[in-house]
Amino acid sequence: MSELIQPVKGMNDVLADQSPWWDRLDAVAAELFASYGYQRVRLPVLERTDLFKRSIGELTDIVSKEMFTFDDYGDSLTLRPEGTAGTVRAALSNGLLHNQQQKLWLAGPMFRREKPQKGRYRQFHQISVEALGFAEPEIDAELIAMSARLWRELKLSSAKLELNSIGTAASRQVYKQVLVEHFSRHRELLDEESLRRLDRNPLRILDSKNPALRELIDAAPLLSAYLDDESLAHFDRVQELLGDIDVPFRLNPRLVRGLDYYSRTVFEWITDRLGAQSAICSGGRYDGLVAQLGGRETPAVGWALGIERVVEVLQAEGVGAAEALPDAHVVAAGDAERRFAFKLAELLRARLPGLRLALGAPAAGFKAQLRRADKSGARFALIVGAAEVEAGKISLKSLREDQPQRLVTVEECVELLRQTRRSA
Numbered sequence: 001m002s003e004l005i006q007p008v009k010g011m012n013d014v015l016a017d018q019s020p021w022w023d024r025l026d027a028v029a030a031e032l033f034a035s036y037g038y039q040r041v042r043l044p045v046l047e048r049t050d051l052f053k054r055s056i057g058e059l060t061d062i063v064s065k066e067m068f069t070f071d072d073y074g075d076s077l078t079l080r081p082e083g084t085a086g087t088v089r090a091a092l093s094n095g096l097l098h099n100q101q102q103k104l105w106l107a108g109p110m111f112r113r114e115k116p117q118k119g120r121y122r123q124f125h126q127i128s129v130e131a132l133g134f135a136e137p138e139i140d141a142e143l144i145a146m147s148a149r150l151w152r153e154l155k156l157s158s159a160k161l162e163l164n165s166i167g168t169a170a171s172r173q174v175y176k177q178v179l180v181e182h183f184s185r186h187r188e189l190l191d192e193e194s195l196r197r198l199d200r201n202p203l204r205i206l207d208s209k210n211p212a213l214r215e216l217i218d219a220a221p222l223l224s225a226y227l228d229d230e231s232l233a234h235f236d237r238v239q240e241l242l243g244d245i246d247v248p249f250r251l252n253p254r255l256v257r258g259l260d261y262y263s264r265t266v267f268e269w270i271t272d273r274l275g276a277q278s279a280i281c282s283g284g285r286y287d288g289l290v291a292q293l294g295g296r297e298t299p300a301v302g303w304a305l306g307i308e309r310v311v312e313v314l315q316a317e318g319v320g321a322a323e324a325l326p327d328a329h330v331v332a333a334g335d336a337e338r339r340f341a342f343k344l345a346e347l348l349r350a351r352l353p354g355l356r357l358a359l360g361a362p363a364a365g366f367k368a369q370l371r372r373a374d375k376s377g378a379r380f381a382l383i384v385g386a387a388e389v390e391a392g393k394i395s396l397k398s399l400r401e402d403q404p405q406r407l408v409t410v411e412e413c414v415e416l417l418r419q420t421r422r423s424a
Helices: 021-034 049-057 061-066 083-095 137-152 168-186 192-200 202-207 211-218 227-246 307-316 335-351 368-376 388-391 409-421
Strands: 046-048 068-074 075-077 102-111 123-132 160-165 263-270 278-285 300-306 329-332 357-359 379-383 394-398 406-408
Touching: 021 102, 021 123, 021 137, 021 307, 021 394, 046 083, 046 278, 049 061, 049 083, 049 211, 049 227, 061 388, 083 102, 083 123, 083 211, 083 300, 083 409, 123 137, 123 307, 137 160, 137 227, 137 263, 137 278, 137 406, 160 227, 160 406, 168 192, 263 300, 263 357, 300 307, 300 335, 329 335, 329 368, 335 379, 335 388, 335 409, 368 379, 379 409, 406 409
Parallel strands: 329 357, 329 379
Antiparallel strands: 046 075, 068 075, 102 123, 123 300, 160 263, 263 278, 278 300, 379 394, 394 406
């Protein structure tokens, strides 16, 4: 016997018992985004490597050591590690930003060569929303409000909002020098990761989860002391707007984003249900990214959530997913009966779009099919025996209520199923 082929490390199967949570998140998100005027785009998972070097930053951990990159006849290509850069690239290459504003959203797999662990996978899935061409703080607040509403509609209760402003690139450059001076005075206390970040991206040291560095990080100067006046005014307005609509938040002056393109407002939704991997949704403003990728100066803001992490939190909180139980289960034993049942099933599906109808396995006997119909959660068993075939009718048996079995015509069956689905 041949050896079984195992999945690639860090790339997981989502099986049928997990899919209902994913489906529910997809459906709730799609309806919510449409209500705010965001339109879906579907983009390639493969992009030119230079896109991520120019957007995320060559010195970030993602670009320097986590991307899946390969040479394709002299062209360097990369499986996308995040969605924002590709969305901006698509908007630019398709001329969507010429005197236009765009509200877009994207869902799909992302890829990072990380050490697989709980909450972190090499293939993971994100939903991201991007507002391109909007400079006003109202859009920052709208995007945050939309994420808050998503949690409410999903009945996810543990998410808490943390908020900060990291100012403009110019103000951050001044602050980076201050940070380098602060941490350089205590190089002997820094771990290997922080020493590497000190010369490349000192803001990332503030994100360190090493408890031994907590006191040193807490003693570092605050970025807020180096923000420009315009960034401060923008951030004050965002806070006022969130207060007006009762979206609670905590100011976190140590919150920075790991991608180089962020500016001004940054935020994270965190939860205590995932252990060390507490963030389930992160985002912020990235006013310089469009110009970095060859377009005109264009303000923009967005966020992304990790589907695996959100699903895990929903399950940890005991939030059930809507089960797609069949409306009816057709039971038929015998060749002529199965042929009649097959035709009946297709007729019912044509007459009642969206009807969830299951057919019994031909190899199973009548009683076994009936047991499976009951176990499936269906409301009715549609029984086809020799007498039903001869009469051209169906025996309808209620599986959830104590009602007598009835012999009905096809039209009566259609109408009864229609009425039952309306009242469900």
